[in-house]
Structure formats: structure tokens, C-alpha cells
Amino acid sequence: MALFDSKPKVAPYVAPAGAVTMDANQFRNTMRVRPVYSTYSRVVGLGPANTAFDNAFTESLRAMGADGFWHFGTNANAGNPSALRFPDAAGLNFFMTAIEGMFEMDLKLIERRAAYANGLKGKAGSHLLMPQLRAETQPEGSYYQPPAPVAPKPGVPAVPARSERSLDQARGLAWLTKGVQGDTSAFSQVLLGLVKRDGSFPLGGSLAPLQAAWQRMVPLAPAYRGWNNAAGMQKYPSNVGGAKVLGDVLSDLSTSPMPAQGSDDWYELALYVMGSIITAQAFTDGNKRAARLAYVLMLLSGGVPMVVPNDRLGATLGDM
Numbered sequence: 001m002a003l004f005d006s007k008p009k010v011a012p013y014v015a016p017a018g019a020v021t022m023d024a025n026q027f028r029n030t031m032r033v034r035p036v037y038s039t040y041s042r043v044v045g046l047g048p049a050n051t052a053f054d055n056a057f058t059e060s061l062r063a064m065g066a067d068g069f070w071h072f073g074t075n076a077n078a079g080n081p082s083a084l085r086f087p088d089a090a091g092l093n094f095f096m097t098a099i100e101g102m103f104e105m106d107l108k109l110i111e112r113r114a115a116y117a118n119g120l121k122g123k124a125g126s127h128l129l130m131p132q133l134r135a136e137t138q139p140e141g142s143y144y145q146p147p148a149p150v151a152p153k154p155g156v157p158a159v160p161a162r163s164e165r166s167l168d169q170a171r172g173l174a175w176l177t178k179g180v181q182g183d184t185s186a187f188s189q190v191l192l193g194l195v196k197r198d199g200s201f202p203l204g205g206s207l208a209p210l211q212a213a214w215q216r217m218v219p220l221a222p223a224y225r226g227w228n229n230a231a232g233m234q235k236y237p238s239n240v241g242g243a244k245v246l247g248d249v250l251s252d253l254s255t256s257p258m259p260a261q262g263s264d265d266w267y268e269l270a271l272y273v274m275g276s277i278i279t280a281q282a283f284t285d286g287n288k289r290a291a292r293l294a295y296v297l298m299l300l301s302g303g304v305p306m307v308v309p310n311d312r313l314g315a316t317l318g319d320m
Contacts, residue, residue, distance in 0.1 A: 218286035266302030278318020
């Protein structure tokens with residue numbers, strides 16, 4: 001018989017009696033040892049997972065009531081708290097269970113959105129999206145007015161007519177900015193900064209270029225989405241979860257061969273990308289605007305005429 005026990009004695013954790021306070025560091029340390037943190041980190045990546053858990057804590061602060069305690073499913077916004085407070089250990093345990101449930105739901109929504117985007121990819125590969133575009137084309141006159149012809153002046157050389165490629169870019173910009181109130185210069189700048197005409201995939205191998213463009217187009221968008229009671233009723237994941245889905249779509253396309261320039265297959269791919277952006281909801285606001293930008297960029301790189309979908313087709317492509 002061993003003289004000493006090889007395993008040190010560890011006293012079981014006993015929650016303090018009375019109110020319990022949890023700050024951001026305590027929340028992080030508590031979550032990092034839970035299985036849902038490991039699973040979520042494995043799916044979206046360690047950095048995005050940490051961002052998501054920080055966002056969840058920040059959102060939970062909004063549920064602090066006037067009585068100084070956290071309340072499930074509320075948005076009291078009482079005061080400006082920096083820590084969560086619960087009446088007792090049972091309240092803390094309920095909060096942790098609720099948080100775990102939110103992340104487990106986000107994992108399910110990531111899986112569902114990825115499956116839907118993969119279905120769109122299959123339709124594009126089977127040439128099933130182009131017929132929908134032909135049936136649901138947005139009339140050009142509803143978003144673009146060609147410049148009035150300029151009468152030549154005597155003795156002055158005539159201004160060369162704009163090329164069809166230049167006009168297509170103008171049409172795309174007009175569709176992109178349709179309905180935008182105020183200054184649209186940021187839209188023109190991001191389009192010019194990302195446009196390619198060489199038949200390559202124009203959005204890069206990650207979400208970063210499109211995200212940078214989105215930030216310029218929608219500068220007042222919320223910092224995050226999700227992590228409250230209302231988010232659990234939506235069909236799409238948090239913005240972190242959506243970024244994972246969309247990032248995978250873009251990464252896959254960046255390593256895939258593109259069609260020959262002028263091929264109708266560019267419409268298939270453009271509709272697939274557009275639908276994936278709307279479906280994934282990787283951005284906290286302005287996802288449809290980002291989807292339009294991506295669609296225009298795809299057509300310009302593919303060297304095909306600017307034929308765009310109407311709102312009904314856009315809503316059909318992205319399962320909202």
C-alpha cells in the first residue's frame with residue numbers, strides 16, 4: 001500500500017453565497033475550458049472564436065437590469081456596466097448554459113448555411129442558375145440611364161464613344177448604388193479598386209478584400225450580430241459564423257479554374273457568389289450590397305454583358 005496518495009487532494013469548488021460578479025477575463029477563462037469553446041474554435045478558427053465570445057459577453061452586458069443583475073432575454077441597457085452580476089450561483093449557471101446554447105445553435109446554423117451554399121454551387125455547376133436570370137432580369141432602364149449624346153462642336157475633334165466595357169462598368173455601378181441615399185463615392189472607389197478584366201477570380205482567396213470594401217460602403221454597420229435571444233430565431237448564424245461560411249466559398253473559388261471570358265458560365269458563378277453572400281450573412285448589415293458588388297466584379301472580370309437579377313431572384317438565391 002502506498003504511503004502517500006499520488007494524486008493531490010483538490011477541494012471541490014464551492015460557489016460563494018450571495019451575489020456573483022463575472023468580468024470579461026473571468027468569462028473568457030471560464031468558457032475556454034468548456035467543450036463548446038473547443039468545438040467552436042475548431043470550426044471557425046481560434047481568433048474568430050475569441051472575437052465571438054468577446055462579442056457574446058459585450059451583448060450580455062446589455063441585459064443588465066436596473067436592479068443590477070443580468071436578466072435572460074432582455075435588452076434593458078441599464079447604466080454602463082463592465083461586469084455581469086447574478087443574484088446567486090444558480091443565476092450564473094443559468095447564464096453559462098444560455099451562452100453555451102447560443103454557440104451550439106450557431107454551429108448548427110453554420111452547418112446549414114454551408115450546406116445551402118454548397119447546393120448553390122451544385123446548381124451553378126449544372127447550369128441551373130442562368131435560366132432563372134433570363135426569367136428574372138432587372139430592366140436596365142430601372143437603374144441606369146445612359147449619358148446623353150454630346151453634339152460635336154465645329155472645329156473640335158469628336159469625343160470618342162465609350163467602349164462597351166466602360167459602359168458595362170457604369171451599368172454595374174448604377175445597379176450597385178441603386179437606392180443609396182447621399183454620397184456614393186465610396187462605392188465607385190471600391191469598385192475601381194477591385195475590378196479586374198483578365199478572367200481571374202476578382203475577390204481574392206479570403207474574405208478580407210470583400211470585407212474591406214464592405215466597411216467602406218457601410219461604415220456605420222454594427223460591430224457584431226448575434227448572441228441574444230432574438231438571434232436564436234434567425235435562419236442565419238452570427239457574423240462570425242457567416243464569415244466562416246463565406247470565407248470557405250471564396251477560398252474554394254480562388255483555387256478553381258474560371259470559365260473562358262465571354263462564357264455564360266460567368267453568370268452561373270456570379271449568381272452562386274451573390275447567393276452565398278446573402279445566405280451566409282457574414283456582415284452585420286449591407287450583405288445584399290456586398291453581394292451586388294461581388295456580382296458586378298464577377299461579370300466585369302468575365303467580360304460578359306452587365307445583365308443583373310431583379311430583387312425577386314436575389315431573394316430566392318439567398319435563403320433568408
